[in-house]
Amino acid sequence: MKNLFLLAVLCLLTAALYAQSPPPARFTLQGRAVDTAAAPLAESTVMLLNPKDSSLVNFTRANTTGAFAFKNIKTGTYTLKISFVGFIPYNQLIKPTGEAVMDLGALKMKPITKELFEVVVKTAKAPLTIKGDTIEYNASSFKVPPGSTVEDLLRKLPGVQVDQDGNIKAQGQDVKRVTVDGKNFFGNDPKQATKNLQAEAITKVQVFNDKTEQAKLTGIDDGKKEKTVNLELKEEFKKGGFGKVTAAAGPASNNVSARAEAKGSYNKFNAKHQFSLVGLGNNTNQQGLSRDDYQDFRGSNAYNANQNADFGFSGNYFYFSDSGDEGLGIPVSGRQGVGFSNNAAAGANYNYDTKQKKVSGSYYYNQTRIDLNARRNRDNTLPQDQYKTDETSNQINFNGNHRASLRYEKEIDSLNTLVFINNSRYGVGNAQLFRKQLLTRSNGAITDNESVNNSEQKQFAMSNSLIYRHKMRSKKGRSFAASATYEVNTNDATLNLDSRNTYTGPISAGNRLPDIHQDQRNDIIRSEYKASLQYVEPFAKRYTWETFFNFSLRNDEVDHDVFNRGDSRYIRNDTLSLYYKNNYVYNRLGSSVRYSYKGLNISAGLAGQRFTLNGEFAPDQTAATFQNINRVFTTVIPNVGLNYSMKNNRYLGAGYNVNVQIPTSRDLQPVINNSNPLFINQGNPDLLPQLGHNLNAYFNYFNPGNFINAYISLYGTKFVNQIVYSQNTDPQTLVTVIKPENFSGGQNLGSYIGFGFPLKKTKATLDLNGGFNLGNNPSRINGVINDTKVRGYNLGARLSLTPVEWLTFYGNANVNVTNNEFSINPNRNQSFTNNNFSGELTLKLPHEFYINSNLNYRVNRNEQLNFDLRIPIWNASVYHILGKAKRAEIRLTAIDMLNRNVSVSLNRGVNYTQSETIETLARYFTIGFTYNMRGVQAKMRRDGY
Amino acid sequence: MAQKTEGVVTYVRKEQWLKIINRLPFLSQEQKDRESQTWKNWAEKDKGIKMKMAFSPNESLYTYFSDEPEEGGYSWRKSEYYIYRNFEKEKKTDIIEMLGKTYIIDDSLNAPVWKIGNQIKEVAGYICMKAETEDPIKKQKITAWFAQDIPVPAGPERVNSLPGLILELDVNDGDMVIEATNVTFKPVTPDDLKLPKTKGKKINDKVYDAVIQQNIAESMTAHRNPFWTVRY
Structure with missing residues (x-):
């Protein structure tokens, strides 16, 4: 600061001195630009530069005779620079002579050799730098195949010859020396550098005459010059490797065994290749990679465009997915699971990216063993009666999944692109479930059901898509695309089911349930063949017309065999065994027109679709007679x-579309799933596709000047043939059967609104939001149609405090109220309150110590049920970043310091209220160590850059 | 040669946003690498945005090439951006929409200090010389390539006052590059050089610089990229 002040004073003084000296004399500088044959160079550009820093002082143009003049210029030293196309720029130092007119006469400019000019400048578009007699080439302008050496590159340079032995000649003279960044490379043999260095690493090649080594050493210029080639290395020749490893462990305490977690990753990359490894293991309920881990693992393949093989209206899913299956993609989750789980995962990923070709492959394995102890209490109402259910269960589930993916994208030429995508998964799982259910009737009669389920399953899923896109040469914007997809899913499962019942109280014979001892086998094969075509025509300046066709054939086959076990008998159960297969054919033809101009895009379209279901089922594939299903469903969807997008960051959007959802295989197959003998699930082969008429609108506003933002959104759906789950409870045995059915009339309407503004710019920001959701959904309960009306309201506020670099605080408050009304049972209407309050504080202390603490306070209330749950979860960690390079961190962590974590939920259906409690990992402490090759940075602020 | 002073240049303007993110001081090396490795193929696909400039010996007007939809038929709104120069009167008028407002900047030309180098290269069929300067507010190194034989002191964005028409502009060694794709010589009409009628906040260069400087300072404090909200 002091120095700056002194400098300012000095400047002022100098300025004052100048002001006091007499006004400088002015003079005229003139001359004539000519070529080596003295012919005038008309209209050449003539510049006067400050010789100290080459800054431009004045410029003019020569006239048709090449003559130029700068009149009335201040006396001083200048560099005169003349430029003319095809000539080496002319430079001359001008020193004042005291004369009023300084005539330089004819100034001869040398032409650039034709070869250099035509080849380098014109053809290669390479900047050619001329520094005295140095000529500099831009290496990237001369294309050599990947893996080429500098020698290969030099061969490409005009004016440079390389003979078979690697000897280099430049402009006819032998090159005596090759330097890298001005430094000698492996002694004096120029061939060493050119044969060993990769051409990719070079940014510039300079060829010049240098003083001899001798002259440099002695400082005496002997006048001899050596042809020298200097190679300049690319500054950002991007190449790197980095890794990270974290390990933490903590002792056993209050019924919780010792906890440990470890995670490591390694990445290596350069401009074309990315290779990464990741691995993790823990018993702290961390089940997947975090989003950041996923991005690090998958690199340039983390998020891909050009993935969708199903062309046509977006948001209209002609997409089949069976719930319960794990997806094909690598699971990403930041959330903590419930129960107690042991998790492990490992994977490798490789990406190869060039402009024309992109290849990516990955393998990832993860496994989870989860131990869940749950207790569920239910109050049930039947039309004539009521009963209570008390369920205690323990289950241990194991799931291991191998995932592989391959993606290949090739830009065949500027008009044609081909993409192939494969994702596969092979999973094995097993589960042991012990469950005790007590059904207590109003008269005191009790059914005590105890069941043990042992199950195993093997799943294989694979999806392959080939997408071809072609831009038509005939017209800009006209394009064609075609795709083909093959998907296959198999699931082979076995279930050993043992269910025993005992009774107390006034039980009649009809109230009794049979004991079950069964071995079940369930083999499913689902294959799907899809094809899509798309044609886009820009038929007028601002109009685009798109036409698409989709075809899909889904083939389902399920073989469900049930055998009764017991008393040395092993016989097939023909009521529960089922063989089912179907073909589900889907065709869609659609067209839409879009108008686009100045940020306004309006589109309208129509599609016709036809679904054909042909299926058959029987107790066994060898059965003599099959029951047939033949259904056709046609619909037109708009x-x-x-x-x-409007001026000053305002955006408006609205849309109407119809979402068609095809019933899942599981919902269609009339298989009776009795894995819980008291709650039986059964498919329905008569299901039709569900139609949802969606209407939505939104408005966003953001002001980057004062950091104010606002948004409002409104959405609504009206269902036709909604797939809902109806239930029927046998009043005597209390067995409930759940079955999907089509119902029309369900609808919902919702809105959210938000407003954010700085309380103090860059230091404190407040975001407020609110919303509502109104819905009613019909379903059949014990044969009676019930309409459930749900009204939900929420309000939220978030406060972000970032007053100084060493302190941040984020506070959240959310209030939620939900009212449920049941048309057939108004006296069970009720209101839930779910509130959440949280705060997170991070402090940076001196000497690289940090403290992070967060408190989350959850309140769940239901006044009608006298339910009032308040759970505070308080976590904290203290950490220290070690070393000058800040690559290591040591951290003490305390999770759930108040030891209050438990998973409790309360929900209510039309004829029941259920509370559920799952034992979950609570208080534990760990000490951990992290080493990060790229350096550890404390996370003070939430992301959003 | 006199006919080489009037016409229209088309440019392609391309920002390397990953390089720009890599300059943000508040990001860790890990975050920078993550962004670069994840999004490099997306950045590569960015074809840039087309710009145009009508020029005559005394005037120039630089703005977007067209409001028509992009290839693929979707139209993104472009913030208002008109750069008018009058070299005869040494005046300029810019219409720039940024930070939630439309600004109209009226001032004299205020040419930067150009340093002229010895490099030549070809851009859009013209041999250009290299000139360098610095943006003192955004702290950017600006490299301009101006045509040796088009004697018009006009240029893209807010950069001008060189002995020839600027056909390429490079900010911070490739963070942002504007390259001419075509130069057409033809008589320009007053309409080609006319600014649209727009309401906005009238300011001069000094205020403009202060607004940019304030945004950069505030964004850095708030750990945000200042160039999401103002032009790089």
């Missing part, structure tokens, strides 16, 4: 959309 699609309208509006997107408008």
Whole structure:
């Protein structure tokens, strides 16, 4: 600061001195630009530069005779620079002579050799730098195949010859020396550098005459010059490797065994290749990679465009997915699971990216063993009666999944692109479940059901898509695309089921349930063949017309064999065994038109779709007679959309579309699933596709000047043939059967609104939000249609405090109220309150010590049920970043310091209220160590850059 | 040669946002690498945005090439951006929409100090010389390549006052590059050089610089990329 002040004073003084000296004399500088044959170079550019820093003082143009003049210029030293296309720029130092007119006469400019000019400048578009007699080439302008050496590169340079032995000649002279960044490379043999260095690493090649080594050493210029080639290395020749490892462990305490977690990753990359490894293991309920881990693992393949093989209206899913299956993608989760789980995962990923070709492959394995102890209490109402259910269960589930993926993208040429995507998964799982259910009737009669389920399953799933896109040469914007997809899913499962019942109280014979001792086998094969075509025509300046066709054939086959076990008998159960297969054919033809101009995009379209279901089922594939299913469903769906971005960051959008959801295989197959003998699930082969008419609108505003943002959104859906789960409870045995059915009339309407503004710019920000959701959903309960009306309201506030670099605080408050009304049972209407309050504080202390603490306070209330749950979860950690390079961190962590973590939930259906408690990992402490090759940075602020 | 002073240049403007993110001081090396490794193929696909400039010996007007939809038929709104120069009167008028407002900047030309180098290269069929300067507010190194034989002191963005038409502009060694794709010589009409009628906040260079400087300072404090909200 002091120095700056002194400098300012000095400047002022100098300025004052100048002001006092007499006004400088002015003079005229003139001359004439000519070529080596003295012909005038008309209209050449003539510049006067400050010789100290080459800054431009004045410029003019020569006239047709090449003559130029700078009149009335201040006396001083200048560099005169003349430029003319095809000539080496002319430079001359001008020193004042005291004359009023300084005539330089004819100034001869040398032409650039034709070869250099035509080849380097014109053809290669390479900047050619001329520094005295140094000529500099831009290496990237001369294409050599990957893996080439500098020698190969030099061969490409005009004016440079390399003979078979690697001897180099430049402009006819032998090159005596090759330097890298001005430094000698492996002694004096120029061939060493050119044969060993990769061409990729070079940014510039300079060829010049240098003083001899001798002259440099002695400082005496002997006048001899050596042809020298200097190679300049790329500054950002991007190449790197980095790794990270974290390990933490903590002792056993209050019924919780010792905890440990470890995670490591390693990445290696350069401009074309990315290779990464990741591995993790823990018993702290961390089941997947975090989003950051996933990005580090998958690199340039983490998020891909050009993935969708199903062309046509977006948001219209002609997409089949069976719930319960794990997806094909690598699971990413930041959330903590419930119960107690042991987790392990490992994977490798490789990406190869060039402009024309992109290849990516990955393998990932993860496994989870989860131990769940749950207790569920239910109050049930039947039309004539009521009863209570008390369920205690323990289950141990194991799941291991191998995932592999391959993606290949090739830009065949500027008009044609081909993409192949494969994702596969092979999973094995097993589960042991012990369950005790007590059903207590109003008259005191009790059914005590105890069941043990042992199950195993093997799953294989694979999806392959080939997408071809072609841009038509005939017209810009006209394009064609075709895709083909093959998907296959198999699931082979076995279940050993043992269910025993005992009774107390006034039980009649009809109230009794049979004991079950069964071995079940369930083999499913689902294959799907899909094809899509798309044609886009820009039929007018601002109009685009898109036409698409989709075809899909889904083939389902399920073989469900049930055998009764017991008393040395092993016989097939023909009521529960089922063989089912179907073909589900789907065709869709659609077309839409879009108008686009100045940020306004409006589109409207229509599609016709036809579904054909042909199926058959029987107790066994060898059965003599099969029951047939033949259904055809045709529908026309409209699609309208509006997107408008307006001045000053305001955005408006609206849309109407119809979402068609095809029943899942599981919902269609009339298999009776009695794995819980008191709650039986059964498919329905008569299901039709569900249609959802969606209407939505939104408005966003953001002001980056004062950091104010606001948004409002409204959405609504009306269902036709909604797939809902109806239930029927046998009043005597109390067995409930759940079965999907189509119902029309369900609808929902919702809105959210938000407003954020700085309380103090860059230091404190407050975000407020609110919303509501109104819905009603019909379903059949014990043969009676019930309409459930749900009304939910929420309000939230978030406070972000970032007053100084060493302190941040984030506070959240969310209030939620839900009212449920049941048309057939108004006296069970009720209101839930779920509130959540949290705060997170991070402090940076001196000497690289940090403290992070967060408190989350959850309140769940239901006044009608006298339910009032308040759970505070308080976590804290203290950490210290070690070393000058800040690559290591040591951390003490305390999770759930108040030891209050438990998973409790309360929910209520039309004829029941259920509370559920799951034992979950609570208080534990760990000490951990992290080493990160790229350096550890304390996370003070939430992301959002 | 006199006919080589009037016409229209088309440019392609391309920002390397990953390089720009890599300059943000508040990000850790891990975060920078993560962004670069994840999004490099997306950044590569960015074809840039087309710009145009009408020029005559005394005037120039630089703005977007067109409001028509991009290839693929979707139209993104472009913030208002008109850069008008009058070299005869040494005046300029810019219409720039940024930070939630439209600004109209009226001032004299205020040419930067250009340093002229010895490099030549070809851009859009013209041999250009290299000139360098610095943006003192955004702290950017600006490299301009101006045509040796188009004697018009006009240029893209807010950069001008060189002995020839600027056909390429490079900010911070490739963070942002504007390259001419075509130069057409033809008589320009007053309409080609006319600014649209727009309401906005009238300011001068000094205020403009202060607004940019304040945004950069605030964004850095708030750990945000200042160039999401102002032009790089």
